[in-house]
Amino acid sequence: MTSGPLRSDGVGSAAALPITVSNIRKNYGNYRALDDVSLDIHSGEFLTLLGPSGSGKTTLLMVLSGFVRPDSGSVRFADREVVLLPPHKRDIGMVFQNYALFPHMTVAGNLAYPLKLRRVDRAKIAERVEKALDLVQLGGLGARRVDELSGGQRQRVALARAVIFEPRILLMDEPLSALDKNLREQMQLEVRRLHDRLGMTTVYVTHDQREALTMSDRIAVLDKGRIQQIDPPQALYDNPKTHFVADFIGESFSLPVTICDGGATLFGHPLHLPHKITGSAPHFLVLRPEKLTLLPEHPTDAAAGINEIKGQVRQSVFHGDSVMIYVAVRDGHEIALRVPHRGKVTLPQPGDHVSLGYGVEDTIVVPATMPVEGGMR
Amino acid sequence: MKIRSRGVSLVVALALTALTTEAYAEQTLTIASWGGAYQDAQREAWFNVVAKELGITIKEDTTSGIADVRTQVASGKPTWDLVQQGNYSCAILDKEGLVEPLSDAIQNMEGFKPSMKGKGWISNLVYANVIAWNDKTYPDQKPQTWADFFDTKKFPGSRSMRRSPVYDLEAALLADGVPMDKLYPLDADRAFAKLKTLQDDVAVWWSSGAQSAQVMQDGEVDMSSVWNGRAETIAKAGAPVSITFNQQMLLTDCWVVPKGAPHKDLAMKAIEIMSRPEVQARIALYINYGPANSKAFDTGVIPEETAKKLPSYPDNLAKGFILDANYWADHLDELTQRFDLFIQQ
């Protein structure tokens, strides 16, 4: 690997490596932690593994880092098979959930540690430690003890330590979960900027879908040890392939629909669909609050390209920048729409009957369970 | 037979003293001794006799040595009336004025050698420090003198001696040719020089009687300077261990009455009873120790077989010498310090 100082020149992804994960299985007793997972991570990509706890995302990260030995499968960094390589020979950076900064070393000691192991000479080490500290805006704090740092500062040190030896792959295991909301949002941007600046392939684990949407090039959603969908954030949000993904990403309300001949009906009314539906398994219509609009009281007519749903306002909740209006529809189901808060606009009051419309392109109909034949590449 | 006649004589004695006991009725005498099997034997042999004869209750306690007596007397209100001590402790306490002078009746009793009593103490039983050996190691020629004990050419093997200058210095001087009656005052320099010649062969410097017995019994050492009672106990248990009374060092345990004891007169009376030949003799029936009163051997209470094994049996007594308690009372501290330095070097 190159041993020059930390790159400061934009996206120098020449030093990044692609990762190919093929058919990884890992069982703990009868519990399937990873169930035949395959995944291509592009060179220099920021990929997030997203899922609820127990979905297998952390196990997959541990397989990449070498701390968990899979039962079978292959992990390749570029063309090199690494599944049998012990962790200390994988030469990848990692940020741990609780940072794992060595408490018996100073900040500078922590940063110097990987360089010492690589026998970088002392003058060089000092120089690179300074540079790394500057990179995470902690210049001058090298002599501090780890327990004298705030949570955000520790986070930055952990980050600096993970990249100081210029690994071509960086793994992060829910690194921001211990920070409070404001700091977390700030760090999300910083981590992403750091990635853009250094250009290494980054695999990021989180259970926070907002965080995933904010930071990632692509997101792999995991559930029950399998990858449900892998797509860029917007595609994932706009075109979820399964009910689980739709439900897990963003705010949404689901209504059961009936499938017939590639079409779908909601409460007996046919829906305008962007494309035909294959199969006849149970499906859901997924509605996102911000994509619904209030239709005028006396609609001209159900224009083509608009689906309509009627209901009665139950409650409206003020959120500052917007108002959420909860609407009861048929059969005890409830949906909501989000209206930007612009003041002086008369909003429907609880008890009012309303009609809500949504475009054909926003009409998301997904199978209730993942189709068996669903290819996950 | 003998036991029955003794029983009769006791009854007679009790009847005769019936009147005098009136005075002490309902009184309690507190005696402190070494505890364990030793005190059990004393109770059977002596305390029960005293209790019956004086018509009193005897309360027992245990002592671990001279410090207890000092503490009791220093408190100004001792709770013990009668205390058992090792012989030089008695002499030391007497010298320090911490004990009551004994009554004339006790002082005038016959059968006690002058070295077995002092102004404030009197010996009650006799034991000895003797040479013991393992018969398996020495099947033919047996060591007979302390010179043999120190002669590792003639008797190769490991030794055990007490972790104390008492006995060891006497043994060394005897081995170096000093006659038994010319030992005291000890020539310490000469003794330590002789001891030095044996030091490397002393595998264990024992600190308790139990330890001295254990190292002989387990064959850890081949020859040892031990108390006769301990050697006999392990021999009885089947260990191939024998002893000789040649050049035995006779030791006594003794009674003292702590200064200011609550029942001083009663204690004197008890000592008097326990010092009588026929009562003294009883101790040999319960434990391997001999009576201090030599007339006890004339009472016929002790069977001949048993008597011969006692250090104070007249024939045995003649082969040894009595350890000088008064000498040790004066020199124990100084010589122990020197000894402690010696064994560490």
Add this chain to the structure above:
Amino acid sequence: MRDAESGFRLNEASLVKQAFAEQLKLLSLSFPALLLVGFIVLAPIAWLSWLSFVDADGFTLANYERLLNPSYGLTLSTTFQLAFLVTAICVLLGYPLAYIAAQLSAGAARIMLLCVLFPFWTSLLVRTYAWLVLLQKRGQINTWLQDWGFTDAPLRLVYNFTGTAIGMVHIMLPFMILPLYAAMKSIDENYMRAAANLGASPTQAFWQIHVPLSLPGLGAGVMVVFVLSLGFYVTPDLLGGGRVMMWSMQIERSLSVYSDWGAASALGVVLLVITLAMLWLFSRLTGVVGAAAGGK
């Protein structure tokens, strides 16, 4: 103006009074405990020190002058040598054992610690005699050594420095293992993972990360074992064969042979001072006294 000022100090006096009353209550709660500690711990030490400086004629240094006898110097040297040796062996044996226990599953670790603790439930005397039986000339170990042809004549394994050290290590080992185990258990496994991830081989990670992080436990163990060893009595007395003279044995001798409270007290005071000095030195060297006590 005046109103504002009085409003600014509203209820101040009562609040201060309440705070004071609360502190007083706390103090009164801890008073019995303080009294007990004072009575049980401090008073005897004070009495001991007092005894060492007085005799029938008043103030005296005689009890300390007595310690100039070279016999006490030799004893002190033996005591320290033994304490150092026992502590060192306990570290060498205890560290790997604690390490293994800390790596084991909860169930297996419990069984192992039970074995470690087992000696605690047996009397010190019994354990010491057990070593005597094993180590003596005709003991089991010498029998095996000879049966298997390692030696012709029995080795002298007991009634000397070696035997004493063996017996003491056995008794002290739990005191080393328990704090080490506790310290190792509290080391987050992510530290070791982080080290490996940063490129440290298992050996490097062990020495550069695990060992430094277990130092508080090691320090506590070393301190406890060393201090206990300094004052050890029964085992050296029985297994030392009289040759291995420990400071505590000199104290016992002062009492049982000379029955000299002043001399014994002086010996006790010297041991106490040495022990405190060792603790001080140790805390200066490693800073583990505070760490062991749970501080930073």
